[in-house]
Amino acid sequence: MEFTAKQIADLIGGRVEGNEAAAVHTFAKIEEGQEGAISFLSNPKYTHYLYETKSTIVLVNEDLELEQEVSATLIRVKNAYEAVAKLLQIYESIKPKKTGIDSLAFVSPKATIGKDVYIGAFACIGDGAVIGDGAQIYPHVVIGDGVKVGEKCLFYPNVTVYQGCRIGNNVTIHAGSVIGADGFGFAPSTEGYDKIPQIGIVIIEDNVEIGANTCIDRSTMGATVVHKGVKLDNLIQVAHNCEIGENTVMSAQVGMAGSTKIGSWCMVGGQAGFAGHIHVADKTFVGAQCGVISNTKGNEQLIGSPAMDPKVFFKASAVMKKLPDMYRELNQLKKELAELKANK
Amino acid sequence: MEFTAKQIADLIGGRVEGNEAAAVHTFAKIEEGQEGAISFLSNPKYTHYLYETKSTIVLVNEDLELEQEVSATLIRVKNAYEAVAKLLQIYESIKPKKTGIDSLAFVSPKATIGKDVYIGAFACIGDGAVIGDGAQIYPHVVIGDGVKVGEKCLFYPNVTVYQGCRIGNNVTIHAGSVIGADGFGFAPSTEGYDKIPQIGIVIIEDNVEIGANTCIDRSTMGATVVHKGVKLDNLIQVAHNCEIGENTVMSAQVGMAGSTKIGSWCMVGGQAGFAGHIHVADKTFVGAQCGVISNTKGNEQLIGSPAMDPKVFFKASAVMKKLPDMYRELNQLKKELAELKANK
């Protein structure tokens, strides 16, 4: 499928500078430009690529001032980054979607399947499960008994949703993620540990996206809850009885221990960890590898393990390297001072 | 299914205070109480919920003194937490279990399947595999050639057990976990790395529970061993030739490098890491995000990276924040002392 500069400019409210009939069929990074591709320039650091790129069209910010001639056709927009995101969304939305229930899928006769649903080969839909309209269930997804899946959900291969969990609308889950495995609950006895059955569920609200190989455990009782708009990256651990507030985003490999509640609009860096039973307030920014061990007040930034203010952390880290010298000097000072006092 | 307060009290050796005929059909957290549910009160912090809860029955400790009237029927027991664990186990044990071999499963004609086994759709049992009596193999589990699985094991969807591994009795493995992938062994050459084939296996003893998306690698030769009663959470890495002692528990995202041996009755916090070829003694308590790089003596507590005594760690961490000030003050002292000496 090809689009002309004119058509694209109309779609995103831009202005063509160059050949309105210039046509593209794909996207490319500006530094990897190629004929027939559209690129974008947002970060000023990359401006020099604009003059070399082989891409046919480049999206640029309205106010960009050219310093030399450009061979590509330009489309000027208010915000090139947002415009390209919008274009990519349009591009994705017109791609043909898979439809129908594959004859190699297993769908329980006791399951309820909505309209316009795709269920791929070897997918497995359990007794009493409900799959909402427009859902896309890829091959090898396992939907447990009694699971409710909302409308327009997209589950990639090898996702497992344990029995009884509830998933909202427009939820995307990437390959290999596990929703609703047992929380890690055991009671010690003299001979070993006794399992505490985990009879709760996981609730995932609307517009959540979950990366690959992430685990969200069911609660002991009640529910582990991921509120609407949350975005979780790959390989994240969400323990039983946790709660993640609206529009919070977490990078890969973050871990939350049991019963911890994280507020809304938080941002969490990769490999950060949260102790159990704490409350992290709204709009907390947690740096990568941070260890959060107590409640936070909100609108805070944290880094380090245990977590502290980033300014303090980076200053302290810089001085860390001088610690051995400080230690030596401190001992030297002690000696000198003792001598001074003795000789007084 | 409904149970009366009288029936429950008889099951767990408790004493009813209120309506013996009060009936419940589900569990609820005390703060989320509802009619027809049983809750429990163990942590004194939550005592105020006892007077507000809508649950029909609440399990409480024998010695609890009421400060106001309670609408729920109480069951007094020695230890409310243990009693609820016991009740949950009974509740789980009476749930109907899946049985039979699904017609969509693949079971090698050279495999041996015990009695009362469930094998779900699309599960795959390899040549020479042995599945013990009462095992529950969920859909999409892959059991490699020659694997031995003991009695009453429970494997959730998308578990992979590589060829030749040996699993004991009563072992539960959650979705997506991988048992017996190759250890990470390569020999450097001038052109790159040569693979060292990993011809060992993984041995998992009785009563082990393994969380979701956890990886336990096979050994180069011999076996990677997880001893009986071990409980591993999600997303854990156990490298080749490791050994984990009886009744040791590990939280999510812990990583063990190759050939490390961990003793029995250890507790390991989330995201902790162990260097290779070390011995961690029995009853070592390792905090979250800890980095253990050398042998431990037993009955130790460790935290920080590199690991140290928690008291030292938390004191040092508190002073960390003052490091920049200390640095400035130290330099100031040096100057003052030099002046003092010069002026003497």
Add this chain to the structure above:
Amino acid sequence: MEFTAKQIADLIGGRVEGNEAAAVHTFAKIEEGQEGAISFLSNPKYTHYLYETKSTIVLVNEDLELEQEVSATLIRVKNAYEAVAKLLQIYESIKPKKTGIDSLAFVSPKATIGKDVYIGAFACIGDGAVIGDGAQIYPHVVIGDGVKVGEKCLFYPNVTVYQGCRIGNNVTIHAGSVIGADGFGFAPSTEGYDKIPQIGIVIIEDNVEIGANTCIDRSTMGATVVHKGVKLDNLIQVAHNCEIGENTVMSAQVGMAGSTKIGSWCMVGGQAGFAGHIHVADKTFVGAQCGVISNTKGNEQLIGSPAMDPKVFFKASAVMKKLPDMYRELNQLKKELAELKANK
């Protein structure tokens, strides 16, 4: 299959000391020796086992001097460790390989399958996919539409490769790994986050090995690239638009944030993390749990979070424990000095 000491010595260029007809059929660690097994001795720490081992044959270094009688037949070679790696490779190569396309696999009629390919039960090969000669695709692997897989690749169960990705020759991917899930890209708006579609791919070059449950995300545009000879362990996160240079090895649970480029011949310890948009130069050695937040110069060793020189790190860590004492002493010195000055 049995081999005599003479046959083995011929294979690896060794010299028999003892019974040339001594025959073995398996490998064993020297400390777990058994009749009919071959062991090796490389680490001098284990030399005492040589005199006790029950193994029939032991590979030893040419220059080993015996201190007492040995019952096993010895084969002397230049480097016992390399010799055993070679032997293991031979042993692996003669094991019978699975062949043929299982009748329970799903192979799209629009896919192209090479010669001597194995495709296991319930594997799923999408439209337009190309599988090279000699590939081994285990049960439950999902190969998306348009994916290209080179020759002699080996994919274990439950691997997912998303549509459009390109895999070179001799690539091994262990169970549960996910290649080509969406990069973690969202644009904030006032109501939440808008998805930035990820239309790039993942390119994996020749001779790469990837562990279990590892995730390599597709790029926003262009490609996330894993260059030839790279070895990745389990549970690793490689974000969108990353690049990993030739022959770099990474231990388990390492995480790379988006657009970071790592050079060739690097070694990265377990649980280390890399910030986004940085360049790590060739031959950088990154310790376990390290946090790399800025570009590196090459031939560096790094440890700690934030990363620093190991010598500095270990010295500083040692002094860390004395920090509380230092703090107290510093305050004491201040007081004493002030007194001294006052009394002057």
